[in-house]
Amino acid sequence: MKRILFPTDFSEAANNAFVYALHLAKSINASVYVLHVYELPIYSSMYAGQLDYVQKLYQDLELDKFDNYKDKVPQLHNIAKQYDLDDIEISFIFEKGLFQDVIKTVIKRDAIDMIVMGTTGLNSANGTLIGSNTVNLIRSVSQPVLSVPRLAKFEGIKSIGFTTLFRDADKEPLTELLKIADFFQAQVKLLHVQTKENESMPQLLEEWKAIFNHERLSFHIINSKDVESTALQFIIDENIDFLAVVKRNRNFFDRLFNSSMSQKLAYHSTIPVLVIREGA
Structure with missing residues (x-):
């Protein structure tokens, strides 16, 4: 850029x-x-x-x-x-x-x-x-x-959060995000909140790990029915410097900016949000 x-x-x-x-x-x-x-x-x-x-x-x-x-x-x-x-x-x-x-x-x-x-x-x-x-x-x-x-302060980029539903459209944004991570020598922490049991998840996870075999990338699968609160706690626990969201994930996107999660993020209003366009 x-x-x-x-x-x-x-x-x-x-x-x-x-x-x-x-x-x-x-x-x-x-x-x-x-x-x-x-x-x-x-x-x-x-x-x-x-x-x-x-x-x-x-x-x-x-x-x-x-x-x-x-x-x-x-x-x-x-x-x-x-x-x-x-x-x-x-x-x-x-x-x-x-x-x-x-x-x-x-x-x-x-x-x-x-x-x-x-x-x-x-x-x-x-x-x-x-x-x-x-x-x-x-x-x-x-x-x-x-x-x-308004309270965010730039202190370098060391930890980047990335939310995903493991859709194909998320692969291109993740590829671009890893390029940014390489530039900053930062870690990308991929988060998937699993709201219900998914028998295909282990295989899907292994496929993504094979595609994105990158030393700066870690995968975090969390079982929870409360996506917003889980994402917020993840941001705090992992010391995320900015959260990357794919536009295609409209449900999460809308909740992020128009729900109680907005209020929760407001209390921790130091975390920038990077919105990336979806892949093909």
């Missing part, structure tokens, strides 16, 4: 994720593209026939947005300098439009490899761990998306 896209609203949570993104970029020799997206409102019909007035409203609003953006950019430079990360190549992008549309345009135009986004933790308004923008983005792009909680 050589190019990291970092969308920001300049909030405290975003600024924390910015530091994480810079540390990550330094570790993998990547550049960071900082993107701020703004959307102009649609004025109602009460201004019909007042085209000049509406145009001035838009011009004034755009100027105000740009002035705010110009004020924030030096703050990010200062944050990078504060953490001795000002040697990272950083590009700043200011774009008008719908959030997801702009993201997709930038990804294609600038050949983005990965997206890093800040999350605020538990959102009391809807009971979810991360905002709708992040969830919708994860579902609509093919690049890996790393969601960084």
Whole structure:
């Protein structure tokens, strides 16, 4: 990965994720593209026939947005300098439009490899761990998306968690994850929560071990009917630095971001979640 896209609203949570993104970029020799997206409102019909007035409203609003953006950019430079990360190549992008549309345009135009986004933790308004923008983005792009909680601190990557249902579609993401692990000299700890007895599991496990005969990979099969709590306890017990989830595993994905597990993770809001697209 050589190019990291970092969308920001300049909030405290975003600024924390910015530091994480810079540390990550330094570790993998990547550049960071900082993107701020703004959307102009649609004025109602009460201004019909007042085209000049509406145009001035838009011009004034755009100027105000740009002035705010110009004020924030030096703050990010200062944050990078504060953490001795000002040697990272950083590009700043200011774009008008719908959030997801702009993201997709930038990804294609600038050949983005990965997206890093800040999350605020538990959102009391809807009971979810991360905002709708992040969830919708994860579902609509093919690049890996790393969601960084507001209390997360980059202390290197030593232990990576990976949840799987042992589907063929999980093999390609695991292959990519092992490449990341090699780069960081980290361990990948594969977790499968077995909710019911499966007689074919021993054979399936041996097949996967044969395919992924990798010194950095360990397999953890846990019998439990409570997938969320088991995964959370696994994260804690194994000192996981970030949890990797395959998008194809929609049931777990939805529970991860929209259930009581969100609340539990919020109390341990230091663990980033990497969402990887499913394989073929």
